[in-house]
Amino acid sequence: MIRFSHVHKSFARTGAALQDVSFQLNKGEFVFITGPSGAGKSTILKLCFFEEMPSKGEVKVYGTSSATYRPGDVPKLRRRLGVVFQDFRLLEDRNVESNIAFALEVTGTPPAQIGPRVARLLAQVGLAAKATSLPRELSGGEQQRVAIARALANDPVALIADEPTGNLDERATRGIYQLFRDINASGTAVLMATHDLDLVRRSGCRTIEVNRGQVVFDSAADGGFRASGASAAVEDDA
């Protein structure tokens, strides 16, 4: 579903960010990307939703290739992915339901379908009672739930999450992580960058470790961790 083939990425100012990165995220998989700050985790995620393009190699996301894409393909690709960030990236002047409805409006969802869909998403992330709250009235964990609901709005095939628990306390982290597991259990693939090694170890999910722009460990390839996926998530939940 997402495939990196010998991807290199260089920035004019900072030089090489990724070198010869290859991996594949399969349908329904839950994969962690770990590594120290500046290792290249965020760059990998940005390449997934074509915010950055590889300097060399190919990124292929759900049939769209970085080598052959047209600018018009990018919005279509992003509608198939949900993206979640550490800083939530909510619109501060809109309430919770408007933040989620926004994602549906921009993708041309018929107005009659937006209200019921937003209500379902809020129920899914456990925020049905906060629909009219403004982001600043919510805790960090709740704001991240809103961001996740927004990311799920267009029924993505995969969720891309960049340190989604980085700004949260331990309890909120557990809640958010569980939410990702639930989402994954329903068939949506998850690619999550994190520093939280405890979380990674406890999950038993596939882990890709990045260091200095290179993949130094992939549990699926090296057999270091149990190969994971939706089934693993379901097992852990149980």
Place this chain on the structure above:
Amino acid sequence: MRLAVREALLAFRRAPMLSALSITTIAFSLFAFGLFGLVALNIRNALRTVEDRVEIRAFIADGTGSEATAAALGDIGAFPEAASVRLVSQAQALDRARLELGEFSDVFEEGILPASIELRLKPGFRDPATVRAVAKRIEVYDFVDDIRFGEEWVEKLHRLRNIATLAGVALGLTFATVAIIIIGSTIRMAVMARSREISIMRLVGATNGFIRAPFLIEGFLKGTLGGVLALVLAWVALGIINRFVVQAAFFDPWMGAVGVLAGACIGLAGSALSVGRHLQKV
């Protein structure tokens, strides 16, 4: 489209101060340009009034028969440059002199002033070279004693007109450029204030056209409102000038409409450029 209009209108409500600042900046930029326009318009009107007085006067020798002058009047009236031509008899010339120079009226005796043919020229034929050429064509008539057209005055007027046109174009372009830069910067500021919103829109899969639409509508509305406000300010300023300084003319309705439309176009173009640049960045 409905969503784009709603988003554009919501932008006014969400950031009323910034919107008011944008509209006011656009209004004052266009107002400055409009004031210059008013000055240029009134100078042009004044010059046109003076130009209307450009005429060639051919003095007729005593004893010239009326048939000859009538035939000449017909010929001269058929010149392509001629706007009007008329014969001023000796008696009429005397009456006019007495009227214009009232305190010297008793100086003028009957028959002292010659009859003349007075030719006024159409607009576009009032430059010194044309006036001189037409005067030469009239001079060939035998009965013409002397011909006057205030050569020096016509040349000065022509020079003044050229200077006014050049200054008008240069100042107009300068004012327009400054207005466009100020308005462009203001709109750019408004777009940058919403960069987070733009980046989120892109993130969730909005197309560039979809992102651009509300900003273009917003820019168009701000430009139009700024243009209307500038027109109102100019009208108020003219009222003050008319009352305390000098009677001056205001823009024709179509000129006013062009001014408002210019505001709308600058708002639209400013938004298009700012969002376009922004979309390349985020």
